[in-house]
Amino acid sequence: MQPNDVQVLAFDIFGTVVDWHGSIVREVGALYPQVDADAFVLAWRAGYQPAMQRVRSGELGWTLIDDLHRMVLDEILPRFGLAQLGEDERRHLNRVWHRLDPWPDSVQGLTRLKRRYTITSLSNGNIGLLTNMAKRAGLPWDCVLSAEVFRAYKPDPATYLGVARVFGLPPQQVMLVAAHHEDLEGARACGLRTAYIERPHEFGAAHPKDVSPQPGNDLHCASLMALADRLGC
Amino acid sequence: MQPNDVQVLAFDIFGTVVDWHGSIVREVGALYPQVDADAFVLAWRAGYQPAMQRVRSGELGWTLIDDLHRMVLDEILPRFGLAQLGEDERRHLNRVWHRLDPWPDSVQGLTRLKRRYTITSLSNGNIGLLTNMAKRAGLPWDCVLSAEVFRAYKPDPATYLGVARVFGLPPQQVMLVAAHHEDLEGARACGLRTAYIERPHEFGAAHPKDVSPQPGNDLHCASLMALADRLGC
Numbered sequence: 001m002q003p004n005d006v007q008v009l010a011f012d013i014f015g016t017v018v019d020w021h022g023s024i025v026r027e028v029g030a031l032y033p034q035v036d037a038d039a040f041v042l043a044w045r046a047g048y049q050p051a052m053q054r055v056r057s058g059e060l061g062w063t064l065i066d067d068l069h070r071m072v073l074d075e076i077l078p079r080f081g082l083a084q085l086g087e088d089e090r091r092h093l094n095r096v097w098h099r100l101d102p103w104p105d106s107v108q109g110l111t112r113l114k115r116r117y118t119i120t121s122l123s124n125g126n127i128g129l130l131t132n133m134a135k136r137a138g139l140p141w142d143c144v145l146s147a148e149v150f151r152a153y154k155p156d157p158a159t160y161l162g163v164a165r166v167f168g169l170p171p172q173q174v175m176l177v178a179a180h181h182e183d184l185e186g187a188r189a190c191g192l193r194t195a196y197i198e199r200p201h202e203f204g205a206a207h208p209k210d211v212s213p214q215p216g217n218d219l220h221c222a223s224l225m226a227l228a229d230r231l232g233c
Numbered sequence: 234m235q236p237n238d239v240q241v242l243a244f245d246i247f248g249t250v251v252d253w254h255g256s257i258v259r260e261v262g263a264l265y266p267q268v269d270a271d272a273f274v275l276a277w278r279a280g281y282q283p284a285m286q287r288v289r290s291g292e293l294g295w296t297l298i299d300d301l302h303r304m305v306l307d308e309i310l311p312r313f314g315l316a317q318l319g320e321d322e323r324r325h326l327n328r329v330w331h332r333l334d335p336w337p338d339s340v341q342g343l344t345r346l347k348r349r350y351t352i353t354s355l356s357n358g359n360i361g362l363l364t365n366m367a368k369r370a371g372l373p374w375d376c377v378l379s380a381e382v383f384r385a386y387k388p389d390p391a392t393y394l395g396v397a398r399v400f401g402l403p404p405q406q407v408m409l410v411a412a413h414h415e416d417l418e419g420a421r422a423c424g425l426r427t428a429y430i431e432r433p434h435e436f437g438a439a440h441p442k443d444v445s446p447q448p449g450n451d452l453h454c455a456s457l458m459a460l461a462d463r464l465g466c
Contacts, residue, residue, distance in 0.1 A: 066401070118368060128400045131376040135351060143364040143377045148399075166381075167361045168299070 005173055006193055006231075009113055010122035010145065010163045012154075012178035013130065015202040017110075017121075017139065017224075018100035020045065025204065027096050035080050038204055043079065047072030052124060052153045062151050064126040070094045097125070098132040103199070107138050109224025112233040120145045122163055122176065124153050155186025164192070177227065181214055188216055195219035195227055238406055239426055239464075242346055243355035243378065243396045245387075245411035246363065248435040250343075250354075250372065250457075251333035253278065258437065260329050268313050271437055276312065280305030285357060285386045295384050297359040303327045330358070331365040336432070340371050342457025345466040353378045355396055355409065357386050388419025397425070410460065414447055421449055428452040428460055 014020050021041055028037040051068040054060040073094055077083055085093070113119055120143040121130050127146045134141055145163060152158040164171045171191030178184050179199040188194050195218060198211035213220045221227040247253050254274055261270040284301040287293040306327055310316055318326070346352055353376040354363050360379045367374055378396060385391040397404045404424030411417050412432040421427050428451060431444035446453045454460040 118364060120364070126399070127376065127378075127382070131351060131353070131400070135375050142368050143360065144375075145360075149360070149382050166359070167364070 006117065006175045007169055008118045008120060008163065008167050008174045009195075010120050010160075010174055010176050010192075011110075012176070012180060012183055013121055013123035013125055013133070014100070015199055016177065016179040016197055017106045018102050018133065018137065019202075020097070020100050021202060021204045023100040024096050027099070028093075031093070032080075032082060035082065038206065040076070040080050042203065042207075043076045044069070044072055047075065056153055056156070064148060065097070065124055066094065066126055066129055069097055095132075098129050099136060100133055102137045102139060103223070105223040105225045107140070109228050110140055112228035113224070113231065114140055114142065116231065116233045118142045118167065120163065122154070122159060123147070154183055157186070157190050160187045160190040160192050164190075175218070177224075179211075184217055193218045195221060195230075197224065197227065198222045239350065239408045240402055241351045241353060241396065241400050241407045242428075243353050243393075243407055243409050243425075244343075245409070245413060245416050246354055246356035246358055246366070247330075247333070248432055249410065249412040249430055250339045251335050251366065251370065252435075253330070253333050254435060254437045256333040257329050260332070261326075264326070265313075265315060268315065271439065273309070273313050275436065275440075276309045277302070277305055280308065289386055289389070297381060298330070298357055299327065299359055299362055302330055328365075331362050332369060333366055335370045335372060336456070338456040338458045340373070342461050344373055345461035346457070346464065347373055347375065349464065349466050351375045351400065353396065355387070355392060356380070387416055390419070390423050393420045393423040393425050397423075408451070410457075412444075417450055426451045428454060430457065430460065431455045 011017055024041040025037040028035060028040055051072055055063050073090060077085055110119055119141060121141055122145050123130055124147045126148045127144055130144050130146055134144065145166065147153045147159055150158045150162040160176065161171060164174050172193060175193035175195055176184060176187035177195045177197060179197045179202060184194040184196060200208050200211045202209050219227065219230055221230060244250055257274040258270040261268060261273055284305055288296050306323060310318055343352055352374060354374055355378050356363055357380045359381045360377055363377050363379055366372065367377065378399065380386045380392055383391045383395040393409065394404065397407050405426060408426035408428055409417060409420035410428045410430060412430045412435060417427040417429060433441050433444045435442050452460065452463055454463060
């Protein structure tokens with residue numbers, strides 16, 4: 001690939017730029033020490049794709065991730081002995097997705113990449129969530145793009161092609177950066193360039209993830225710093 | 234007003250944060266010295282509201298500002314002896330709206346305001362235009378919101394209420410900052426707070442604008458630095 005052709009880097013967020021597992025384990029562990037925080041956060045995240053699938057299938061109308069997270073949360077709380085949580089506590093806990101910590105390389109890697117490229121989020125998370133997260137974590141986005149802008153969840157082609165359209169570029173001048181192969185496959189099918197980022201501990205150190213290279217991606221990097229190295233930033 | 238209630242400041246862009254008249258006069262003057270650049274840019278801008286009105290009325294389907302700017306440009310070029318401009322020159326000239334310079338107080342004022350508030354654009358300009366402009370000019374947005382996100386042009390209530398909805402806030406916790414009374418009126422009618430910014434030379438020093446206070450705004454400031462002073466940033 002010729003990295004100079006690429007103008008825009010679009011980043012998946014949950015797992016790629018921020019550590020949802022570690023961040024939520026820390027917060028749930030502090031708030032509710034009686035709960036198995038690791039099992040709790042895995043159960044919460046396990047409800048994420050099925051909830052989005054209900055939107056994709058049309059069973060649910062367009063629904064923001066904040067509201068999908070809340071639906072799943074309400075469902076799992078009784079299983080963890082937290083059925084008694086009131087509205088304020090539920091609302092506060094649900095907003096933990098706005099308070100996720102970046103991986104150690106994320107802020108510095110993005111700062112380097114921003115020198116040469118336009119860097120934007122492309123997340124299924126809603127705009128408010130992504131903006132609050134970025135402000136707290138210091139993620140230096142040029143632009144906050146979300147499924148909310150396109151009213152479609154990844155891997156719907158409307159999201160990947162939407163980034164190219166927003167910037168008036170052909171798809172091959174946009175690169176999706178993600179830690180998830182199915183996301184990258186969706187982008188590739190639309191003509192975008194792709195970079196895989198290894199996040200072996202996305203599901204926690206106790207549940208290592210296979211991060212071996214798969215064919216088809218333009219780049220395979222251990223971190224956003226390594227991506228900046230590869231792109232000469 | 235109690236400024237501590239406000240969480241989000243949403244900024245009008247053309248004329249409020251950036252100097253469209255001066256920037257385009259400089260660029261057109263350099264590219265086409267035979268043209269009366271002041272008259273040219275005023276004619277271009279004069280076509281802006283009528284073009285948006287064609288979208289608001291439904292005569293045109295949803296159309297981005299980049300495309301509306303281009304329609305107006307194609308219309309006025311013959312009047313200024315530039316009918317011979319080819320496609321590449323027209324496209325380059327049309328993108329001058331992505332290259333507008335900020336007013337001298339904008340970057341420092343926004344940087345101060347960003348410490349305490351979430352700062353976002355709320356412009357009829359499209360997302361790509363706003364992002365390219367911000368990157369070039371150093372405008373430190375937390376978020377880039379545009380009519381494009383809401384598929385409605387200001388002063389449609391969907392835009393002002395859209396900002397509140399994106400951040401999950403009641404309208405009175407969002408303040409619109411603008412140099413145009415009709416924009417502020419639209420926001421006020423939706424329950425937002427409002428701050429008027431004086432930009433007496435929006436249409437050039439030769440065409441001073443009345444910037445005297447009008448009733449109803451929460452704040453009336455000479456610049457974004459003065460707004461930062463008033464909001465204690």
